Amino acid sequence: MKKLDKLIIKTFFGPFVATFFVTLFVLIMQFLWKYIDDFVGKGLDTWVIIKLMAYTSASLVTLALPLAVLLSSIMTFGNLGESFELVALKSSGISLLRFMRPLLVLCVGIAVLAFLFANYAIPVANLQAKSLLYDVTNSKPAFNIKAGEFYSDIPGYTIKVAQKDPDNKTIHQVIIYDKHSAGGSDQVILAEKGIMGLSNDKQFLLFKLENGWRYEERYSRMGNTQPGDLIRLGFKEYTKAFDMSSFRFSQTDVNLFSSNQQMLNVKQLDVAVDSLDKQLQLYQKNVNAYVTTRYSFNKWKDTGWLKQAPLLKVAHFEDAIPVQQREYAWQHAAQSIRDTQMTLESTSKDYAEKFSNILLFKVEWQRKFTLAFACIVMFLIGAPLGSIIRKGGLGTPLVFAVIFFVIFNIFFMVGEKMARSNVLTTFSGMWLSNIVLFPIAVFLIYKALNDSQLFNKEFYYRLFRTLKRLLRHSPILLTVKPNKNKDA
Numbered sequence: 001m002k003k004l005d006k007l008i009i010k011t012f013f014g015p016f017v018a019t020f021f022v023t024l025f026v027l028i029m030q031f032l033w034k035y036i037d038d039f040v041g042k043g044l045d046t047w048v049i050i051k052l053m054a055y056t057s058a059s060l061v062t063l064a065l066p067l068a069v070l071l072s073s074i075m076t077f078g079n080l081g082e083s084f085e086l087v088a089l090k091s092s093g094i095s096l097l098r099f100m101r102p103l104l105v106l107c108v109g110i111a112v113l114a115f116l117f118a119n120y121a122i123p124v125a126n127l128q129a130k131s132l133l134y135d136v137t138n139s140k141p142a143f144n145i146k147a148g149e150f151y152s153d154i155p156g157y158t159i160k161v162a163q164k165d166p167d168n169k170t171i172h173q174v175i176i177y178d179k180h181s182a183g184g185s186d187q188v189i190l191a192e193k194g195i196m197g198l199s200n201d202k203q204f205l206l207f208k209l210e211n212g213w214r215y216e217e218r219y220s221r222m223g224n225t226q227p228g229d230l231i232r233l234g235f236k237e238y239t240k241a242f243d244m245s246s247f248r249f250s251q252t253d254v255n256l257f258s259s260n261q262q263m264l265n266v267k268q269l270d271v272a273v274d275s276l277d278k279q280l281q282l283y284q285k286n287v288n289a290y291v292t293t294r295y296s297f298n299k300w301k302d303t304g305w306l307k308q309a310p311l312l313k314v315a316h317f318e319d320a321i322p323v324q325q326r327e328y329a330w331q332h333a334a335q336s337i338r339d340t341q342m343t344l345e346s347t348s349k350d351y352a353e354k355f356s357n358i359l360l361f362k363v364e365w366q367r368k369f370t371l372a373f374a375c376i377v378m379f380l381i382g383a384p385l386g387s388i389i390r391k392g393g394l395g396t397p398l399v400f401a402v403i404f405f406v407i408f409n410i411f412f413m414v415g416e417k418m419a420r421s422n423v424l425t426t427f428s429g430m431w432l433s434n435i436v437l438f439p440i441a442v443f444l445i446y447k448a449l450n451d452s453q454l455f456n457k458e459f460y461y462r463l464f465r466t467l468k469r470l471l472r473h474s475p476i477l478l479t480v481k482p483n484k485n486k487d488a
Contacts, residue, residue, distance in 0.1 A: 004089075004094070004099070004102075005101075005102035008076070008099060008102055008103055009102055009103065009106060011076050011079070011080070012072060012073065012076045012103055012106070015071070015072040015075045015076060016068055016069065016072035018072075019067070019068045019071045019072050019075075020064055020065065020068035020072075023064040023067045023068050023071075024057055024060060024061065027057075027060045027063060027064055028053060028056060028057055028060065031056050031060070035133070035136075048132070048136070051128070051132060052129065052132050052133065052136065055125045055128045055129035055132065056125075056129050056133075058121060058122060058125035058129075059122050059125050059126050059129060061114070061117060061122070062114050062117065062118045062122065062368075062371040062372070063371065065110065065114050065371070065375050066371065066374040066375050066377075066378045066405070066408065067378070067405045069107055069375045069378045069379050069382065070378035070379070070381060070382045070401045070404060070405060071382070071397060071398065071401040072382070073103065073107075073378070073379050073381075073382030073383045073385075073386060074382040074383075074385055074386040074389075074397035074400055074401055075386065075393070075394070075397045076103075076383075076386060077382070077383050077384075077385075077386025077387045078386040078387075078389055078390060078391045078393075078396065078397050079386075079393075080386075080387070081386065081387050081388075081389070081390030081391075082390050082391055086099070086387055086390075095449070096384070096387060096445075096448055096449055097445075097449070100383050103379065103383065104376075104379065104380075107375055107376050107379040108376060110375050111372045111373060111375040111376050112372070114371065114372040114375055115368060115369065115372035118367075118368040118371065118372065119265045119266055119368055120265060123262070123263045123264055123265050123268075126260075126262045126263050127258060127263040130260070130262070130263070145159060145161055145164070145171075145196075146164075147161055147162065147163050147164045148160075148161075148162060154205075154242050154243075156178065156179045157176065157177065157178055157179065157242065158176075158177040159174070159175070159176050159177075160174075160175045161174050161175075161194075162174075168196075169195050169196050169197060170193070170194075170195055171193070171194045171195070171196060172192065172193055172194075173191075173192065174189070174190070174191040174193075174194050174207070174209060174212070175188070175189070175190055176188070176189040176207070176240060187214065187215065187216045187217075188214075188215040189209065189212060189213075189214050189215075189238070189240065190212050190213050190215070191209035191210060191211065191212030191213075191238070192210060192211040192212060193209070193210045193211065194207050194208055194209040194210060195207075195208045198244075199241070203243070203244060204242060204243060204244060205241070205242040205244050206240070206241055206242075207239065207240040207241075207242070208237070208238075208239050209235070209237070209238045209239070209240060210236065210237055210238075211235075211236060212234070212235055212238065213232060213233065213234050213235070214231075214232070214233040214234075214235065214238070215230070215231070215232050216230070216231045216232075216233075217229070217230050217231075261360050261361045261363075261364040262364060264361075264364070266365060266368060269361050269362075269364060270365070272361050273358055273361050273362060273365070276354055276358045276361065277358065279354055280351065280354055280355065280358070283347060283350065283351045283354070286347070287344065287347055290343065355422075356420075359419065359420055359422060359426060360420065362419075362426040363416060363419050363420055363426050363429070363430060365426075366419075366426050366427060366429075366430035367416075367430060370412075370430045370431055370433070370434060373434055374408065374433070374434060377434050377437050377438055377441055378404070378405075378408070378437075380438075380441035380442075380444075380445065381404055381437060381440060381441045381444060382401070382404075383445075383448075384441075384444040384445045384447065384448035384449075385400060385404075385444050385448075387448045388444065388447060388448050404437070407433075407436070407437065408433045408437060409433075411432050411433035411436050411437075412430075412432070412433040414432065415428075415429040415430055415431070415432030415433060416429060416430060417429075418432075
């Protein structure tokens with residue numbers, strides 16, 4: 001490796017690391033903004049949130065890498081162009097392609113690492129992240145009783161307090177409705193005052209109530225429709241315990257999500273697609289066997305009656321059936337058609353569902369290669385673009401990077417949606433963004449090699465001034481006089 005190669009790699013590496021972590025942070029913030037309502041108010045442990053962020057960030061690495069490569073390559077070549085180092089290199093006989101070669105090799109290595117990471121690490125991270133996110137979104141909010149409102153998040157109970165003291169423990173005018181008391185009876189508890197608190201093992205919520213009444217209605221043995229006994233008990237002190245097991249965060253077995261396409265590597269996706277293909281072939285065989293055995297279209301059975309038609313003096317097939325059996329024949333034929341239609345519609349629905357699943361697995365298979373190759377395409381755009389604009393820093397490169405990344409993301413999402421809908425093949429749909437951006441990269445490289453003035457505002461200013469001067473002195477310009485003759 002020559003000193004020039006070490007210089008360009010060293011210049012590129014710093015902005016790449018910085019922009020990668022900034023991009024990853026922005027994508028994580030987007031994830032948090034999407035699910036912030038599912039996190040707030042559930043009393044989640046800090047460790048659970050950290051694990052969820054770690055697993056989610058791992059799944060976003062392959063999406064952050066192309067943008068980081070694009071932005072850092074624009075910044076690197078923009079800084080070199082702004083400091084006239086590119087001019088010095090070109091004047092010494094070193095072409096831009098030779099100057100891009102070490103970074104191109106580095107970006108190819110980044111693409112290979114991105115593919116390996118997407119193939120082996122991201123499926124595991126997705127499995128942990130999806131299962132953990134499912135548990136978080138389906139967990140109940142933390143216990144929080146508000147004054148003047150009915151609270152029914154505890155299974156089987158409805159609670160209302162008229163007032164809460166600032167200590168958040170002392171409550172007044174308490175109403176507790178127990179819907180599953182022992183013996184199948186309904187129970188209502190009224191108390192003037194109480195104190196809320198957790199048990200020592202934090203398994204139960206304790207209400208220590210004072211000066212109240214317990215009302216219990218017991219149903220008769222004849223059933224709930226028959227009136228029973230109403231019992232009223234007064235108390236000075238009474239402790240009511242509520243089971244808090246439903247509020248504890250519990251993690252679902254991750255194996256329940258292991259069959260999802262996002263949790264598989266390339267080899268596992270190939271096995272899944274092959275298995276689904278065999279199921280589709282089995283559907284086709286079953287339909288063909290069902291139709292051919294139920295409806296045998298034999299030539300002699302269809303056309304044999306025509307030979308006897310002149311002898312029977314009939315013009316239609318209906319006339320050959322005895323009058324007393326025609327209604328039965330048509331009803332039997334209609335019922336047979338309805339049964340066949342129901343069977344084929346059910347089979348068609350199952351077939352469409354299996355085919356959609358195959359498309360999802362094929363889309364995920366292509367995604368692992370598409371995002372990896374996007375790192376190379378983004379470098380081929382960023383390097384010549386930076387040498388053309390010749391602006392360093394973060395301002396101008398960030399604007400161009402965002403523009404091209406938005407274009408990439410739009411075509412990537414549109415192509416993925418069209419591939420999932422079978423509008424395009426999975427290959428053309430998932431590679432649509434790279435197919436669109438690669439000709440742009442070739443065009444920018446061509447312009448950079450020829451020292452293009454594509455993004456130089458002085459070039460456009462001089463061009464506009466020249467055109468204005470030519471138009472001013474052009475003999476072709478004519479002055480059209482208005483016609484005073486109204487009848488013309």
